[in-house]
Amino acid sequence: DLAPVGLGLLNTTGFTMANATFAGSFLLLGLLFNILWFIKEKRWIYGISALLIFFTPFILLNGLWRVGSIWSPGLFIGDARASSATAILVVIYILGLYLLRRFVNVRKATFVYSTIWIVLFSLAVAMLFVPGSFIRNKYIEQASAARVLVWDIGFEAFKDKPLLGWGPENFRFGFYKHFNPELMLRQNLNEVWFDRAHNVFIDTLVNVGAIGFIIFFILFAYAIFILYKVYKKGKIGFWEAEIIGVLLFAHVLQIQTSFNTITTYIILSFVLGYLLWLENGDSQIVDKKKVVAIVLVIFSLSSLYLNSREFTTQRSLIKLFTSSTNEEQVINIKKVSAKTHDFELIRISSASFISGFLTQLYKNGNQTVFDNGIGQIHLYEEWYKKYLKNIPNDYRANINYSYLLLTKSALGEDSIEEAKSLISRTYSLSPNNPTTYAIGAIAELYDGNLEKTLEIWSEGKNLNPKSPYVEKMGAYLLEQVNNFPDIDIARVENI
Numbered sequence: 001d002l003a004p005v006g007l008g009l010l011n012t013t014g015f016t017m018a019n020a021t022f023a024g025s026f027l028l029l030g031l032l033f034n035i036l037w038f039i040k041e042k043r044w045i046y047g048i049s050a051l052l053i054f055f056t057p058f059i060l061l062n063g064l065w066r067v068g069s070i071w072s073p074g075l076f077i078g079d080a081r082a083s084s085a086t087a088i089l090v091v092i093y094i095l096g097l098y099l100l101r102r103f104v105n106v107r108k109a110t111f112v113y114s115t116i117w118i119v120l121f122s123l124a125v126a127m128l129f130v131p132g133s134f135i136r137n138k139y140i141e142q143a144s145a146a147r148v149l150v151w152d153i154g155f156e157a158f159k160d161k162p163l164l165g166w167g168p169e170n171f172r173f174g175f176y177k178h179f180n181p182e183l184m185l186r187q188n189l190n191e192v193w194f195d196r197a198h199n200v201f202i203d204t205l206v207n208v209g210a211i212g213f214i215i216f217f218i219l220f221a222y223a224i225f226i227l228y229k230v231y232k233k234g235k236i237g238f239w240e241a242e243i244i245g246v247l248l249f250a251h252v253l254q255i256q257t258s259f260n261t262i263t264t265y266i267i268l269s270f271v272l273g274y275l276l277w278l279e280n281g282d283s284q285i286v287d288k289k290k291v292v293a294i295v296l297v298i299f300s301l302s303s304l305y306l307n308s309r310e311f312t313t314q315r316s317l318i319k320l321f322t323s324s325t326n327e328e329q330v331i332n333i334k335k336v337s338a339k340t341h342d343f344e345l346i347r348i349s350s351a352s353f354i355s356g357f358l359t360q361l362y363k364n365g366n367q368t369v370f371d372n373g374i375g376q377i378h379l380y381e382e383w384y385k386k387y388l389k390n391i392p393n394d395y396r397a398n399i400n401y402s403y404l405l406l407t408k409s410a411l412g413e414d415s416i417e418e419a420k421s422l423i424s425r426t427y428s429l430s431p432n433n434p435t436t437y438a439i440g441a442i443a444e445l446y447d448g449n450l451e452k453t454l455e456i457w458s459e460g461k462n463l464n465p466k467s468p469y470v471e472k473m474g475a476y477l478l479e480q481v482n483n484f485p486d487i488d489i490a491r492v493e494n495i
């Protein structure tokens with residue numbers, strides 16, 4: 001939600017862009033991009049840019065009047081905390097620089113001013129990783145300790161593969177292996193699963209290792225070098241150079257607790273492409289207009305193709321959740337399951353199905369509902385098999401598939417041994433995760449091994465006995481052991 005009730009201008013509950021963090025990252029870059037545009041343009045675009053510059057901070061600072069108290073700095077930081085705080089710092093920096101250039105006639109004053117800010121910027125980022133530091137404690141106070149725990153997990157994962165990392169977009173595998181059960185505590189807001197560290201440095205270290213991390217810094221330094229080079233050549237003015245530099249540093253600052261998305265990549269690509277164009281502006285080897293036209297056509301066509309495929313999948317997913325007949329649901333399951341490599345699609349749709357199916361059985365357990373449900377279980381089963389064939393070591397996929405098989409077994413189609421086989425390898429994939437032991441204990445319960453059920457769960461409970469999840473699963477398992485063989489089917493959520 002980017003703004004409450006569409007800023008009061010629209011009859012809606014607000015604009016949406018995945019979540020406030022994604023929106024904040026985009027809007028901060030958009031704010032700086034518009035300021036840059038404002039500086040460059042000389043025509044009517046002044047008015048439009050001014051409006052965008054004026055309204056963007058208000059959209060960005062959603063929650064201005066409902067976060068914190070009047071004595072708390074949190075009052076001025078909205079839902080997208082990192083982007084909101086960075087936006088405030090950007091405004092302070094630019095205003096200070098303007099006043100400095102206007103009233104202080106000292107040689108190199110601008111250089112000293114900018115250097116002080118860069119040093120403070122570096123110290124602030126470093127303090128995020130220092131236990132007990134003021135900045136780290138304030139961040140935990142404003143958010144929760146969950147992200148900090150994930151950063152610690154990320155460092156442990158980096159130690160496993162320090163040179164080349166776990167591979168691009170593979171943070172979750174390191175996360176699973178070094179899972180910290182403290183994430184399941186109430187004070188961490190039930191943020192349990194992470195596929196990114198929500199910190200650009202840790203994400204880079206885990207995904208592509210120290211070598212990729214060094215390359216990241218070289219590319220950043222090169223962008224700053226090009227900016228300085230084109231400024232010294234007189235190709236851009238002082239304020240244009242400053243705004244581009246601020247944009248680059250501000251973006252690195254805001255993704256200390258976030259990460260890049262396609263929208264931020266697009267804005268960054270325009271800015272960095274602009275710098276490269278300025279650097280090679282005198283070259284007449286190629287017709288620039290033709291090159292730009294070709295690039296835009298290729299980009300537009302590829303985007304149209306990829307977006308149309310994704311739109312079709314998402315539309316089928318929505319229909320799957322909203323369709324009321326079994327025939328429609330089966331059709332949409334088959335359409336969505338064509339995207340075999342997307343775990344979240346499988347997890348969300350199968351978890352929703354199991355929850356709804358079991359609820360229907362309890363309310364209206366007729367044979368038609370039962371048969372339709374079993375038929376859909378088979379479709380999800382095939383979907384999981386295809387996914388795990390390509391990515392066999394995905395911990396959550398193994399756990400969710402095991403739960404699906406155990407649900408099927410409880411309904412009369414015995415797949416307990418297959419589920420146990422899957423569960424057996426999850427212990428090594430995420431050894432500190434109570435979920436592993438919970439699903440393992442349920443498998444033994446369904447198989448009638450009551451002593452084994454309690455033995456396995458005793459190990460899992462000791463990982464984090466204060467967790468609401470552990471308390472809930474412990475209560476369920478103990479009740480089922482006492483009532484055996486008259487047991488209820490397990491309702492496991494958020495796995």
